[in-house]
Amino acid sequence: MLSYSREVPQGEYSIERDDEILLYGYNLYCREQADKLIDGGYTVAGIIDKKADGKERYQGIEVVGSIESCTVSEKTCVFVMLQNGILHWEIVKELYLYGIRRAVFLPMKMGFYNDNIQNEFIIQYNYMMEGAYASMSVPYLQREMFELTVRKCWKIAKQLDNEETIIWIEKDLLRTTLQEEEKYRDIPIAGFTPYMSLFSHLAGDKRDISEYIKLYGLTPFPETSREAREYVLGKRNDLYVFFEDKFCSGSMDYFVAAAPKAVWNEKGYLNLCEGQHRCVYLLTKGLSYLPVRVDSEIVDHLCRI
Numbered sequence: 001m002l003s004y005s006r007e008v009p010q011g012e013y014s015i016e017r018d019d020e021i022l023l024y025g026y027n028l029y030c031r032e033q034a035d036k037l038i039d040g041g042y043t044v045a046g047i048i049d050k051k052a053d054g055k056e057r058y059q060g061i062e063v064v065g066s067i068e069s070c071t072v073s074e075k076t077c078v079f080v081m082l083q084n085g086i087l088h089w090e091i092v093k094e095l096y097l098y099g100i101r102r103a104v105f106l107p108m109k110m111g112f113y114n115d116n117i118q119n120e121f122i123i124q125y126n127y128m129m130e131g132a133y134a135s136m137s138v139p140y141l142q143r144e145m146f147e148l149t150v151r152k153c154w155k156i157a158k159q160l161d162n163e164e165t166i167i168w169i170e171k172d173l174l175r176t177t178l179q180e181e182e183k184y185r186d187i188p189i190a191g192f193t194p195y196m197s198l199f200s201h202l203a204g205d206k207r208d209i210s211e212y213i214k215l216y217g218l219t220p221f222p223e224t225s226r227e228a229r230e231y232v233l234g235k236r237n238d239l240y241v242f243f244e245d246k247f248c249s250g251s252m253d254y255f256v257a258a259a260p261k262a263v264w265n266e267k268g269y270l271n272l273c274e275g276q277h278r279c280v281y282l283l284t285k286g287l288s289y290l291p292v293r294v295d296s297e298i299v300d301h302l303c304r305i
Contacts, residue, residue: 013077013102013140015133020045020075024091025082026056026063029129029248033081034059036131046070048078067098077138079128080105083248086286093146101141104128106250108287112145125250154302157256157291165296166259168289173269174262176276181215186271189290195280202233202240203284209233243281252291255282259291264298 015021021037023030026049034044038059047063048070056063064070078100080088085106092103106125112118117139124138153173158166174189184192194212201207213232214223221228246254260275270292272279279290
């Protein structure tokens with residue numbers, strides 16, 4: 001229930017102890033955040049989770065199913081605690097349309113209207129996750145943040161010193177390596193079925209990974225044996241947990257720094273040379289753009305697309 005004007009404030013705001021903080025997404029991160037806030041003398045006014053059944057409580061705080069079940073005011077600030085940062089923008093857009101003007105989230109959306117503001121939100125989100133509330137100075141939500149600009153197929157992430165550039169490339173312009181098994185050679189990375197099945201399986205969606213084991217398992221056991229399956233899943237689960245830790249940190253710094261090499265194909269797209277596991281993992285997290293490292297001259301080709 002709204003109890004204040006929908007007029008949009010300008011500038012930035014601090015997190016104060018008398019703010020009414022709502023945590024969106026009930027999970028481990030939410031519980032840890034609630035503990036930090038309460039221990040620091042801040043007010044957790046509620047927890048929102050779309051799957052709430054009306055029975056769950058944490059630290060005496062009721063978990064409700066929507067923002068409509070909360071009383072909000074000018075002092076309300078929503079901390080979005082969902083692990084998947086790709087979902088944050090859509091959620092905060094809904095909150096903004098409802099009347100919320102203060103939210104701490106990861107605007108991981110291509111076409112976000114201002115790169116500097118986007119980066120500032122990421123910095124503030126990291127402060128929040130660390131419990132460094134006194135350091136926070138968060139931009140107010142503005143209408144322009146939810147009006148995406150014209151979609152580009154690529155964007156520069158970082159210019160390196162060795163005549164290489166790290167770019168974000170649209171997934172449809174990125175293909176598998178030219179050294180791949182013939183069936184999966186030079187195909188769109190989003191169609192790389194064995195790798196997609198592997199990461200979906202590791203995420204809990206029980207997919208058939210027999211083809212991955214056969215083609216890429218590198219197991220000392222017979223490929224159809226239980227030992228081969230356990231061997232491959234053990235190795236790849238370690239990789240998956242590592243990727244999850246980096247992705248759920250709220251920053252894409254690791255994936256940008258570790259961007260795999262890609263080369264220009266005269267047919268008008270890029271082929272990966274390495275790092276297919278990294279790219280497919282990010283695809284399964286919902287990203288439409290992937291970070292790759294290219295020779296700077298490739299940027300000239302992309303400018304003509």
